Amino acid sequence: MAEFLQFFFSGLTVGAVYALVALGFTLIYNASDVINFAQGEFVMLGGMSTVFLAAAGMPLPLAAGAAVVVTIAVGLALHRLAIEPAGDASPVTLIMITIGASIFLRGAAEVVFDKRFHSLPPMLGAPPLQIGGAAVLPQSLVVLAGAGIVVVLLWLMIDRTLLGKAVVATAVNRLAARLVGIDTRRIVGLSFAISAAIGAVAGILVTPITLTSYDVGTLLALKGFAAAMLGGIGSALGAVVGALVLGMLEAFSAGYLSSKYKDAIAFLVILAVLLTMPQGLLGKGKVERV
Amino acid sequence: MTILEAERLSIAFGGVQAIDEVSLTIDPGIVFSIIGPNGAGKTTLFNLISGLYTPQDGRVRFDGADVTGLAPYRLARRGLSRTFQNLQIFFRMTVLENAMVGRHRHEGAGLWAELLHLPSVRRCNSETREAARAALARVGLLVNADQPAGTLPYGALRRLEIARALATEPRVLLLDEPAAGCNPVETQALDRVIRSIVNEGVTVVLVEHDMRLVMNISDRIHVLANGRTLTEGTVAEVRTNPAVVEAYLGAHGTSEAAHAVR
Amino acid sequence: MTVSALTAHRLVGLAVIAAIVILLPAFFPSTYYTRVATLVFIFALAVVGLNLLMGFAGQVSLGHAGFVGIGGYSVAIGATHLGIPAWLCIFVGAALSGLIAFLVGRPILRLRGHYLAVATLGFGVLVAIVLTNEAAWTGGPDGMTVPRLTLLTWQVRSANAWYWIATSSFLVGALLALNLNDSPTGRALRAIHDSEVAAAVLGIDVSHQKLAIFAVSAIYASVSGSYLALFNGHITPDVSGFLSSIELVAMVVLGGMGSVTGSLIGAAVLVVLPQTLTALHEYEHMVLGLILMGFMIFLRRGIMPGLATAIAGRRL
Numbered sequence: 001m002a003e004f005l006q007f008f009f010s011g012l013t014v015g016a017v018y019a020l021v022a023l024g025f026t027l028i029y030n031a032s033d034v035i036n037f038a039q040g041e042f043v044m045l046g047g048m049s050t051v052f053l054a055a056a057g058m059p060l061p062l063a064a065g066a067a068v069v070v071t072i073a074v075g076l077a078l079h080r081l082a083i084e085p086a087g088d089a090s091p092v093t094l095i096m097i098t099i100g101a102s103i104f105l106r107g108a109a110e111v112v113f114d115k116r117f118h119s120l121p122p123m124l125g126a127p128p129l130q131i132g133g134a135a136v137l138p139q140s141l142v143v144l145a146g147a148g149i150v151v152v153l154l155w156l157m158i159d160r161t162l163l164g165k166a167v168v169a170t171a172v173n174r175l176a177a178r179l180v181g182i183d184t185r186r187i188v189g190l191s192f193a194i195s196a197a198i199g200a201v202a203g204i205l206v207t208p209i210t211l212t213s214y215d216v217g218t219l220l221a222l223k224g225f226a227a228a229m230l231g232g233i234g235s236a237l238g239a240v241v242g243a244l245v246l247g248m249l250e251a252f253s254a255g256y257l258s259s260k261y262k263d264a265i266a267f268l269v270i271l272a273v274l275l276t277m278p279q280g281l282l283g284k285g286k287v288e289r290v
Numbered sequence: 291m292t293i294l295e296a297e298r299l300s301i302a303f304g305g306v307q308a309i310d311e312v313s314l315t316i317d318p319g320i321v322f323s324i325i326g327p328n329g330a331g332k333t334t335l336f337n338l339i340s341g342l343y344t345p346q347d348g349r350v351r352f353d354g355a356d357v358t359g360l361a362p363y364r365l366a367r368r369g370l371s372r373t374f375q376n377l378q379i380f381f382r383m384t385v386l387e388n389a390m391v392g393r394h395r396h397e398g399a400g401l402w403a404e405l406l407h408l409p410s411v412r413r414c415n416s417e418t419r420e421a422a423r424a425a426l427a428r429v430g431l432l433v434n435a436d437q438p439a440g441t442l443p444y445g446a447l448r449r450l451e452i453a454r455a456l457a458t459e460p461r462v463l464l465l466d467e468p469a470a471g472c473n474p475v476e477t478q479a480l481d482r483v484i485r486s487i488v489n490e491g492v493t494v495v496l497v498e499h500d501m502r503l504v505m506n507i508s509d510r511i512h513v514l515a516n517g518r519t520l521t522e523g524t525v526a527e528v529r530t531n532p533a534v535v536e537a538y539l540g541a542h543g544t545s546e547a548a549h550a551v552r
Numbered sequence: 553m554t555v556s557a558l559t560a561h562r563l564v565g566l567a568v569i570a571a572i573v574i575l576l577p578a579f580f581p582s583t584y585y586t587r588v589a590t591l592v593f594i595f596a597l598a599v600v601g602l603n604l605l606m607g608f609a610g611q612v613s614l615g616h617a618g619f620v621g622i623g624g625y626s627v628a629i630g631a632t633h634l635g636i637p638a639w640l641c642i643f644v645g646a647a648l649s650g651l652i653a654f655l656v657g658r659p660i661l662r663l664r665g666h667y668l669a670v671a672t673l674g675f676g677v678l679v680a681i682v683l684t685n686e687a688a689w690t691g692g693p694d695g696m697t698v699p700r701l702t703l704l705t706w707q708v709r710s711a712n713a714w715y716w717i718a719t720s721s722f723l724v725g726a727l728l729a730l731n732l733n734d735s736p737t738g739r740a741l742r743a744i745h746d747s748e749v750a751a752a753v754l755g756i757d758v759s760h761q762k763l764a765i766f767a768v769s770a771i772y773a774s775v776s777g778s779y780l781a782l783f784n785g786h787i788t789p790d791v792s793g794f795l796s797s798i799e800l801v802a803m804v805v806l807g808g809m810g811s812v813t814g815s816l817i818g819a820a821v822l823v824v825l826p827q828t829l830t831a832l833h834e835y836e837h838m839v840l841g842l843i844l845m846g847f848m849i850f851l852r853r854g855i856m857p858g859l860a861t862a863i864a865g866r867r868l
Binding site for chain 1 (some may be wrong): 563591614650660662669670671674677683795799801802805807834836837839841842844845849850
Binding site (some may be wrong): 340361362363365366367371372374376379380381384389390391392394395397399401404405406407411415454455458479508 | 751
């Protein structure tokens with residue numbers, strides 16, 4: 001039982017991180033049909049920037065805040081300099097652009113930061129808590145709480161603010177949104193900014209547990225994408241559900257089967273979903289009219 | 291013996307019954323037109339007959355054989371060709387190459403022969419080229435053969451689709467709104483092309499909005515409305531059918547039909 | 553274009569490359585250059601294959617390096633663990649890649665657009681993960697050494713020998729690809745690229761054609777991978793990694809989708825560039841990312857088609 005709980009919490013924690021990445025994907029995809037592979041780099045930038053700013057002397061909370069700002073700036077730059085100029089490009093072209101961006105950002109991180117692993121001090125102290133026989137790091141709870149707060153804030157924004165309505169409108173029908181006076185370019189830019197912020201927060205929260213380095217972005221992006229696909233790309237709730245399921249699948253298979261192939265789970269999930277139910281668990285199926 | 295037959299075809303999309311128990315019997319060598327207002331299901335019916343959609347109910351018979359649900363490429367190989375309402379031209383290829391693709395079912399080179407560019411492939415290429423050129427000549431596009439398809443004006447592209455379909459040497463040719471967006475001169479040219487096709491024994495099934503063309507050229511007309519058959523008959527019968535006149539031709543359409551010369 | 557003009561076109565490009573291939577070694581100051589050139593042609597072979605899939609048929613594969621790895625490790629494992637002569641392993645690898653492409657391609661090629669892109673990406677990464685994990689066979693993340701190629705009694709070691717092997721293989725591969733282009737299958741593939749539904753109603757079995765070209769392009773990648781392993785004498789799972797797949801795609805994009813000669817240019821740029829920028833070695837990834845972004849945003853058709861248009865003075 002203790003073992004089960006151990007895997008459960010670890011799956012929950014990693015699932016929470018994937019959820020934030022997946023939410024970022026979903027937000028941008030909904031606003032612009034772009035699958036943003038640089039999403040993982042936002043997470044990396046959040047963690048790495050905080051580490052290096054703190055090392056340069058900034059107090060930790062300030063460093064974290066600055067890191068989020070930096071990442072938001074990168075997200076906006078990505079939109080303005082790489083996505084916008086591409087105009088009406090095909091989905092594949094757009095994916096390749098974001099892949100190029102993620103490689104570029106990775107390369108830049110290599111140069112600006114370094115190639116080593118870095119950590120941040122845990123926020124609620126280091127000693128693990130005992131919950132039902134499982135050793136749970138307090139930071140895990142921070143990650144879960146943080147993810148939960150982000151999801152709630154996002155939901156509040158989408159559901160309660162006019163800006164949120166504009167985002168939804170843009171997602172549902174961009175042309176119609178423009179016709180009613182919504183500046184869809186700004187909205188798409190906003191979605192990039194918010195996704196970047198979410199990613200950065202995820203990165204900062206999880207670094208005390210998983211460490212960070214210049215190349216954590218790629219795998220995270222792929223897993224976040226798998227989670228979004230599993231839940232149904234385009235559905236925010238699906239992104240969270242898919243991410244938690246993926247996190248659990250990883251933790252339990254690593255625990256009970258083989259930890260070597262833990263990373264393969266996400267890709268098997270991608271293939272399985274694409275081939276059997278491309279609309280995911282919660283997505284709506286699309287009918288193609290000729 | 292009928293060459294194309296649809297028996298009680300039905301299909302629904304997400305709760306909307308697009309086609310409801312539609313039956314058609316088409317004799318060889320005639321021009322069979324399907325008309326009806328927008329949304330009547332004409333293109334859906336075409337898609338059902340040409341294998342793009344699989345009907346939820348009903349059968350399609352081609353030359354006596356049950357071809358319901360057969361993949362489009364198999365139907366094509368049996369001699370059923372079609373054009374598209376929203377042009378599906380191969381824009382990156384030249385006009386000639388577009389027509390050459392139409393010869394696919396008559397080409398038979400194997401992969402190894404192609405990789406090695408054996409004489410059999412070279413022969414196949416020239417035969418295909420000749421046949422394609424002939425098809426282009428029939429629609430008056432031979433002079434544009436080497437142009438990229440994307441440079442052609444709209445009316446010419448419609449003719450290119452027909453040429454491409456002709457290159458397959460079909461027994462039945464489905465034309466989906468070939469006159470859409472064409473000016474009267476182009477429509478007249480289309481009329482001549484369709485007549486020449488029929489003269490060769492090809493059966494033409496036409497979906498069209500241009501009433502003058504339809505009344506001029508059709509041997510039989512099938513009227514579709516809301517996914518169901520309203521009526522079917524000769525030009526004279528349909529033109530004077532009060533239900534058709536009232537609901538679909540309207541005052542304007544009736545005068546157009548009256549002006550068409552048989 | 554008349555028949556003779558078309559033929560002339562096809563052979564001219566290849567003849568020019570052949571001439572360059574023959575003359576080039578005269579300009580090499582040292583074997584280092586020979587080795588770099590060899591690498592260019594080895595990669596160019598894989599790029600030609602990927603071009604058949606992406607440029608002609610209009611599909612996308614973000615996991616093609618998986619087949620490169622299969623080809624490379626077939627040689628490594630076959631020669632080291634199974635005692636199969638290296639040259640035979642090249643064929644075994646090719647057959648294996650073709651088979652895997654056939655099995656994997658069947659379900660995957662039903663997908664379109666970004667779904668297909670991600671599925672192929674997943675495939676490539678899975679291959680890399682398996683290669684990394686099955687250390688007993690593959691030597692794990694650090695890879696394994698690959699025995700030298702031995703043809704009859706001759707141990708192929710010298711840079712020069714590999715130069716001729718790589719260049720002649722590329723020329724053969726390019727010739728086959730150009731032949732394919734000027735054939736019913738070539739036209740069918742290009743038709744599929746522009747409109748699958750129109751291709752289908754013209755009698756083309758679209759799934760079959762896609763699968764066939766997927767397998768062919770996998771075989772090209774596999775042979776390239778086998779050569780890479782034998783040439784370097786060593787192989788690691790990175791050869792199948794995500795980054796390697798993206799580099800291959802970048803080479804296709806750079807040179808021009810659908811251009812066989814462009815494949816060579818794309819490979820040349822992306823192999824030579826890191827070599828020339830040794831001082832700026834750490835910026836390698838940044839440059840790759842910039843190239844990919846830049847070309848996909850501004851020069852989607854790549855270098856060759858743009859150049860060809862400029863030279864021919866024709867609007868394409």
